[in-house]
Amino acid sequence: MVNFELRRDRIVARWRDKKTEWVIEPRYWRNPIIGISILLMLPLFVRSYPHILTMFTTANLYAAIAIPLALQMLGTGRVNFGPQLYLGIGGYTAALLNLHFGWSPAMTLAATITVCAVIALALSPTTLIAKGLYFSLITLILPLTFLDVTYIWGDLFRGEVGLVGMSPLLTFEKVSWNYIAYYYLSLFLMLTYLLFCDRTVRSRIGISMAAVNENENVARMMGVRVDAYKIFFYVAPSILTGIAGWFIVHTFRTFAGVTYLPLDFMTKILIIVIVGGRAFLYGAIPGAYLISILEDSLRGLGPVNYFVFPLILIALIVFLPRGEGLWGLYKKKRPRDYFPKLHVRRE
Amino acid sequence: MMKKIHLFTAMVLVFLLITTGVWAASPDTTGPIKIGFMGNMSAPFSLSAKAAAAMAVDEINQAGGINGRQIKLIVEDTKGEIPKAVEIYKKLVMNDRVLAVFIGEKVEMGVAGMEIGAELFPEYPHIFFSTIGSGDDIWHRVRDNYKKYRFGFQTYYAISTNYLKILAPDNIDCFKNQIKIKKVAILYEDMEWTKPLRQGIPNVSPSLAAIYKGKGVNVVYETTTSLDQKMFNPIFEEIAKSGADFIDCAVGYIDQPAFVKQWAQSSARNIPVFIWGGLAGMPPIWKMTEGKVNGIMVGSSLVRVAITPKTIPFMDNLVKNYKVGPIFGSHTTYDTIYGFKKAIEKAGGTGNIDNLIKQLEQVEEVAVLGTIGWDAKYHYNLPPPKYVTPIVQWQDGEMKVIYPLKYKMADYKAPKDLRK
Structure with missing residues (x-):
């Protein structure tokens, strides 16, 4: 007979002379293992509810867009209000090549990466010539311009209808298996992004990045190649966002700029970053899940949810530790910087 | 402590029962x-x-x-x-x-x-x-x-094919008979639904402009406007210069209150306007335009006609x-x-x-x-005259059906006469 004992900070399980402890006090958790285990096990609990699984798939995709955005904000020291531009470029590249030339998802992935890299490289000088509000305004306008283009060249982009009927990444005999598979694929995508961004931030590049983020002029004086870093941190996250667009195309098999390019989609991603914790890459995951679950739960309230949801978001932004969001709340009792910072003496 | 553990275990079990679908619904041929x-x-x-x-x-x-x-x-x-x-x-x-x-x-x-x-x-x-x-x-x-x-x-x-093959020829006949149009200016909004009207459908129907020409009405002006457009004055001035005696607007989603107000204050204010659908066919437009919609014709299903x-x-x-x-x-x-x-x-x-x-x-x-009802082969709903959207004209604060004749509530009146 297994005996369970609930203590203040842990659950103890005893069987004969063996004892296992499960620490429930968050500050003692081994974060990545616990987090990934929960995410891996989620389909076991919700497999009979494909809509919940799809909601989690969407949350993974939101996080996969928010993580590179957080990296970009740190690396360029600028707030990009339009990363969905690359979601659109990636999505339309994949969809058009798949529909018109019959390219497989693997080929459209390669094309998506190439097209996003070329366009991001062409636009990357904006990080050098524009600062603060000016950079934000430029990035804000670009996706809206692209949205107009999808209407103007309606023959190609199909305007408000969008492109439909692209090949799926996977097809199983039972549709419910498809949804489980797509959940795991989206999880894999998100975790790969997290790993890439986390490794980058913890590396020597991350130290230079922190220097650029703190003060560009000081960083330049210290020998950091500021321009090269800013271009890299504009281009690399843009490619990652483009890949998320590719994934959406081959998962939902429908892609309309009118859904992803307007400002309200971007607002949601920014809120995920802020609520999750804009200084922490990990924060994008709880942020994305919280926003998705909250939005879905409040739907039951009917039309009232349209003002309850923003009220809750405002409350979260106001009451969560400033700039640190959910992840900051969790890390509060365990003060250890997750990404390196250079503390420059300003006097 | 043990009570707490039992409660916790029970809650976990209930959660698992719910989430693993034991209580999930099954397809039913009885019941609601x-x-x-x-x-x-x-x-x-x-x-x-x-x-x-x-x-x-x-x-x-x-x-x-x-x-x-x-x-x-x-x-x-x-x-x-x-x-x-x-x-x-x-x-x-x-x-x-x-x-x-x-x-x-x-x-x-x-x-x-x-x-x-x-x-x-x-x-x-x-x-x-x-x-x-x-x-x-x-x-x-x-x-x-x-x-x-x-x-x-x-x-x-209606679907595009029926817009072009049934509605457009019918409407043109109505305008020719009631307004005596000879020269038309056509305005489209830049959306997918107007594309077949602008370009026609190969092997099915020519474009809207070609249908006008086929009916003996000269198309003197054609333009496409984006959904973001707020300044319509230049378009109306060009239409007035073109000599058009009728404006056909294949629009439904543009800013119609702004469109109507600018028409009423432009050089084209005496040229009759027909709008395919949208806010102009809804009662609040009268107040929103402070009555400037007077004289506008619009396809509307919101008119009180049986x-x-x-x-x-x-x-x-x-x-x-x-x-x-x-x-x-x-x-x-x-x-x-x-x-x-x-x-x-x-x-x-x-x-x-x-x-x-x-x-x-x-x-x-x-x-x-x-x-x-639905087309047996293609599953779109049955076209006019089975499913009807009347053409109405705003006359002194009320929408009056002018076509189809079966439901006619008033004769067409020129905008300048209505403003008197």
Whole structure:
């Protein structure tokens, strides 16, 4: 007979002379293992509810867009209000090549990466010539311009209808298996992004990045190649966002700029970053899940949810530790910087 | 402490029972007939369509249901987002096990719904109705791959083919007879639904301009405007210079109050204007334009004219009991549910989905706007004169039907005469 004992900070399980402890006090958790285990096990609990699984798939995709955005904000020291531009470029590249030339998802992935890299490289000088509000305004306008283009060249982009009927990444005999598979694929995508961004931030590049983020002029004086870093941190996250667009195309098999390019989609991603914790890459995951679950739960309230949801978001932004969001709340009792910072003496 | 552990264990067990689907719904051929409605509940047209769906369901239930079975309506909010729409569609079909999904939203949602529906249909047979999505993308799927998309039906006022082959020639005849037009200026909004009008449909119909020419009306000006456009004055000035004696506006989604106000103050203010649809055909436009809409002609299903015995009661009940006004999409949703009801009755139940599809292809039922039914091959709703959208003219604060003659309430009056 297994005996369970609930203590203040842990659950103890005893069987004969063996004892296992499960620490429930968050500050003692081994974060990545616990987090990934929960995410891996989620389909076991919700497999009979494909809509919940799809909601989690969407949350993974939101996080996969928010993580590179957080990296970009740190690396360029600028707030990009339009990363969905690359979601659109990636999505339309994949969809058009798949529909018109019959390219497989693997080929459209390669094309998506190439097209996003070329366009991001062409636009990357904006990080050098524009600062603060000016950079934000430029990035804000670009996706809206692209949205107009999808209407103007309606023959190609199909305007408000969008492109439909692209090949799926996977097809199983039972549709419910498809949804489980797509959940795991989206999880894999998100975790790969997290790993890439986390490794980058913890590396020597991350130290230079922190220097650029703190003060560009000081960083330049210290020998950091500021321009090269800013271009890299504009281009690399843009490619990652483009890949998320590719994934959406081959998962939902429908892609309309009118859904992803307007400002309200971007607002949601920014809120995920802020609520999750804009200084922490990990924060994008709880942020994305919280926003998705909250939005879905409040739907039951009917039309009232349209003002309850923003009220809750405002409350979260106001009451969560400033700039640190959910992840900051969790890390509060365990003060250890997750990404390196250079503390420059300003006097 | 042990009590707490037992409580915790019980809660975990209950959670597992719920989430692993032990209590999940199963498909039913008895009990209530479940139907799902999904739309963007921040958009007026979805809200109005939702109310119309609720009204149809309440009326049918009060009258004894369908073959003695009550209808249960499940309403879901897509928030206008495709991922959410996909998520909700799955919920309705796989968990709630609805017999039919009604999407009362713009065409991109209808198309996304049809794609996810096609994926689910072999395992979860159901019917799909798009009751607001305009254009041809929905029925084209049925035309191109009937086997895959046979579960999908579209109810909207008219499809492009019928706009060009039935409505446009009819309307031009009406304008020629009543206004004596000779030279026309055509304005399109830059959306997918106007593309066939601008370019024609190969092997089906020439463009709208070509139809005008074929009817002996000279097209002196043609332009396309974007949805963001707010300054229409330059267009009206150019139209006035072109010598046009009539302006045909294939628009429905542009900023119509701004459009109307600028027309009324431009050099083109005495040139009669016809607007295909949208806000100009709804009662609030009079106040929004401070009466400047006077003289404008518009295709409107919101005029109080008894097209069938159902029309006026529909409008009154919707306002009185459901607190929303009828907007485009509410009629189509309401009529679709009645058409669906009749098909189930003719099919003798809901057990055989292919039989139900066959019945939907043949059914005809008295509707708010005429007769509801669907083309047997392509699944769009039956075109005019079966399903009617009258042309009305704003005359001193009221919409008056000027065409079809069967429902005519007043003669056409020139805008300058109305302003006197």
